[in-house]
Amino acid sequence: MDFKPCNSCGSCPVAWDNFKNLTEAQIKEIDASRFEAKYKAGEVIFKQGSPTPNAVFMASGLAKLYLETDEGKRVIIALVKPGRLIGGPGIFIDNTHYFNLVAVKDSTVCFIEMKMLKKMVHDNGDFAEGFLRDISIKALASLKKIISFSQKKMNGRLAEGLLYLSDQVFNSDEFNSCLTRQEIGELTLMTKESTVRLLKEFDEEGILQVRGSNIKILDKERLAKIMQSG
Known part of the structure; x- marks a missing residue:
């Protein structure tokens, strides 16, 4: 707006x-x-x-x-x-x-x-x-x-960060995060390299569709389970 x-x-x-x-x-x-x-x-x-x-x-x-x-x-x-x-x-x-x-x-x-x-x-x-x-x-x-x-491994932290962006920032399962990989890492307490690797894994596993800064959550239930079991 x-x-x-x-x-x-x-x-x-x-x-x-x-x-x-x-x-x-x-x-x-x-x-x-x-x-x-x-x-x-x-x-x-x-x-x-x-x-x-x-x-x-x-x-x-x-x-x-x-x-x-x-x-x-x-x-x-x-x-x-x-x-x-x-x-x-x-x-x-x-x-x-x-x-x-x-x-x-x-x-x-x-x-x-x-x-x-x-x-x-x-x-x-x-x-x-x-x-x-x-x-x-x-x-x-x-x-x-x-x-x-502090209680989660990296995949759990990334999942929580993505759900935060979806539910609390953009209010949508598809959004342009406006964040670099470095910034997503800073949001989820990870290095840029780990962030890039895990985003690619989530994309390949059909949990997300990642195109640059555009992210679409395809399987939100699975992402929530990764966050909880993190």
Whole structure:
């Protein structure tokens, strides 16, 4: 869906659900502290270690949220779709980004001043509860992924990653992942070489049809069994 600039977060078709807890006057305060920016695929939206003067809201496109280790290895935490607010754990600790956010598709992003969101947290209990719930859901999803992947072999991790793309990112069994083999490996904690090999095996076994970045899941039941038995 193409994103058309909105005059207000209250009328945005992909607005963060928690904004519904704000009054009309509070929405106007948010609007006054908000600005939009467009990013081409591959452009950095924010960098790990940089300050967090603003929260980031995905209005259109797709971005990858990833952690980079001191050794230069990357782990993709999630793919970020429109409707998600990205703040990170540093918001209320040291005002530092602990992840990188990079556009995977051409994207439109809204920046909202953190001091304004913090004001809403102090002034509006329902908004504060919604903010905590949002942070908790994301933290729990990351924890579940770490636990799940630590208990799986490579084929199980790839299967889980593909089902994540199908069910939670693209909502379809056939999609253009917009990801390189390297990035799929970073999403599933594997090397590029292992990712290429397993995708080819899944294709040859009739589980998938893989054509470049286009992936079609042919046998979802079998893929789910590989994930579970991983």
